[in-house]
Amino acid sequence: MSLRHILLGILQQPKSGYDIKKMFDQVFNNFWGAELSQIYPQLRKLTDANMLTVQEEPSDKGPNKKIYHTTPAGKEELVQWLLSGPVTNTEKLAYLAQTYFLGSLDNNQQRLEFLEDLLEHLKIWHQTLLDVQQDMRQHFPDYPHGLPDEEFYPNLTLMLGVKKVGAKVEWAQESIELLKARM
Template structure:
């Protein structure tokens, strides 16, 4: 499970609560790994039981007690081993491509409009990624290895968005051109 290792990765930089972890996820890796609080909390308990984390309870008047998790040596080793060992490539599932595959069954205009919707979404995502990219480049030099690796993940987003945008455009054109021939 990668959630475990992502949590270990963040806690390796800084001890924090589940709530804060969620915020870290949302601020950095959300575009390729989303995690909900209802998944983070049980995972933290489990990591603690496995001896990869320790728990420090901070009693607070103002808000509920905060559970601050710290990574242990065993946790750091687990993280390191996971990072070192090559990962089996995961097959990726795309329900959208299933729809395209069976696209001949419905009116082509309905497919085109769905492609257009996705195209707009991809364009707005691309703009977001480019903005994040600019912020990284402005604030840090890429000589810092932490920054370099973070920027690589953003570059991945940019490159893949550019590729799908081109695909959406070409696909729409091809379907339009088929329509013309069928008339």
């Protein structure tokens, strides 16, 4: 049940459900995702549990925003989650399972197409991450250890994001070469 805690983390800085969704899509895309249909009910649960308070605000566009703030109880819940140690769930990357079974396609052209599709997807994903990091670098051009807390820890996850996606793009490229060498 990590979503609950992630929402508390995000809401250290007050936001609406819709804002939170944008955060998942842009900043967290490398390690977490959630739909609005998950976010809204969870925000309600947390509010009922007195971990969040709501405050309505007019929006620039569209209907009123409901801005959620963390209560001290909410902050304490977040801290306890962090103190409980790293939560290490099993990764689920269906495309790697597909790659594993690619031998079940008897047409080599189809196998190549699969890997090329994958490479393209991974490159697009990489681009989003790089954009986010460049944005952050514009605001804070220092070496990372000089950043203030609110930027240092997010920056750590971006560092891994770039490494991880880099490894995947490299791998997909190499796999395509290997596959071509087999044709």
